Amino acid sequence: MTGVHAPAATTRMVRVAAHVHSEWSDDASWPLSRIAATFGRLGYSVILMSEHSRGFSSAKWGEYIDACKMASNGRVTLVPGIEYGDSDDVVHIPVWGRVPFFGEAPHIGALLADVTQGGGTAVWAHPWRRDAWRRFDPDWSQYLSGVEVWNRKYDGIAPNPNSFEISRRGGTPAFVALDFHTRRQLFPLSLTLRLDSVSERQARADPRTVDEAGAGVDQVYSALSTGSFSPRAFGLPLERLTAGPLAGALRGLERTRRIVAHIVHLPGNPRPEPSRQEDYECKRADQSTPGRAVAARLLAVMPRGARRRYGCRSKKADTMNAAMIASTAIAAMVRFGYPDCATGPLGGAMG
Ligand SMILES: [Zn+2]
Numbered sequence: 001m002t003g004v005h006a007p008a009a010t011t012r013m014v015r016v017a018a019h020v021h022s023e024w025s026d027d028a029s030w031p032l033s034r035i036a037a038t039f040g041r042l043g044y045s046v047i048l049m050s051e052h053s054r055g056f057s058s059a060k061w062g063e064y065i066d067a068c069k070m071a072s073n074g075r076v077t078l079v080p081g082i083e084y085g086d087s088d089d090v091v092h093i094p095v096w097g098r099v100p101f102f103g104e105a106p107h108i109g110a111l112l113a114d115v116t117q118g119g120g121t122a123v124w125a126h127p128w129r130r131d132a133w134r135r136f137d138p139d140w141s142q143y144l145s146g147v148e149v150w151n152r153k154y155d156g157i158a159p160n161p162n163s164f165e166i167s168r169r170g171g172t173p174a175f176v177a178l179d180f181h182t183r184r185q186l187f188p189l190s191l192t193l194r195l196d197s198v199s200e201r202q203a204r205a206d207p208r209t210v211d212e213a214g215a216g217v218d219q220v221y222s223a224l225s226t227g228s229f230s231p232r233a234f235g236l237p238l239e240r241l242t243a244g245p246l247a248g249a250l251r252g253l254e255r256t257r258r259i260v261a262h263i264v265h266l267p268g269n270p271r272p273e274p275s276r277q278e279d280y281e282c283k284r285a286d287q288s289t290p291g292r293a294v295a296a297r298l299l300a301v302m303p304r305g306a307r308r309r310y311g312c313r314s315k316k317a318d319t320m321n322a323a324m325i326a327s328t329a330i331a332a333m334v335r336f337g338y339p340d341c342a343t344g345p346l347g348g349a350m351g
């Protein structure tokens with residue numbers, strides 16, 4: 001005890017949605033105001049925005065920072081960020097912090113060093129999209145604050161074991177991200193961020209430190225840069241879902257989801273838009289997995305009454321049975337997490 005009355009600093013936990021695209025990205029359409037309203041309703045108080053670097057400029061970055069501030073409200077703070085892509089759009093690095101705009105397609109090694117030097121935070125997004133992991137330079141590890149081990153858009157409804165391995169080997173913290181473009185990526189993934197709140201007196205002295213929402217953009221930037229975050233899914237710490245029975249169940253559901261998504265997108269059914277077709281290429285390996293085997297496995301764990309209701313006997317399970325069972329399970333899961341965004345019989349989970 002010093003006897004000096006230092007302003008009391010308190011610590012507060014906030015629920016964060018990471019890696020969100022708005023109409024400021026060239027492949028997404030939600031206005032910032034709609035993002036603030038929807039994510040606020042889902043219980044997030046901080047949104048880590050990450051717009052694609054292509055199409056941005058230094059001037060636009062300045063306007064965007066203002067737009068995020070305008071769209072923030074008493075419940076939700078939109079934190080500006082850019083997802084940088086390299087020249088042929090393979091490696092993606094979301095960046096947050098009071099840093100300048102680094103160009104539409106910067107050299108990744110130089111970007112990481114510059115971000116770190118500027119006190120910003122860089123995360124490696126979806127290392128398995130387009131085999132980005134093959135370009136990994138061990139020198140990056142010292143600059144990365146996180147690696148996405150679960151990207152809803154590319155990894156689906158289960159974490160990616162290969163990305164986990166990258167996180168573990170490089171000693172880079174695990175990060176979870178929605179990669180939100182459309183409502184299909186609304187999913188109960190979050191980061192719990194520990195904010196060292198400033199006292200009210202400090203806030204009055206320097207209003208820039210605290211936005212109206214109470215979660216100042218600079219507080220968020222500083223918590224990210226010190227690694228004060230922990231990933232969660234379905235409200236549970238991520239570790240609970242990466243080993244044991246829950247991990248196995250999620251992996252099984254994700255495998256089945258991919259098969260169902262393939263059926264949903266068969267010729268004659270609506271095709272994915274061009275920007276999503278690469279997702280389906282990634283799924284080629286899964287498509288070769290016989291739906292029959294997945295169905296048999298699901299049926300084996302179902303009570304007999306339920307099996308009869310689905311009109312199938314375990315020996316004669318086929319792909320459509322798997323589709324029905326899995327879509328029910330997935331819809332229930334999504335509904336459980338987000339009651340107001342489960343649309344249609346598949347609960348919006350097929351994206
Ligand atoms: Zn990306």
Ligand SMILES: [Zn+2]
Nearest residue numbers: 019021083179
């Ligand atoms: Zn993205």
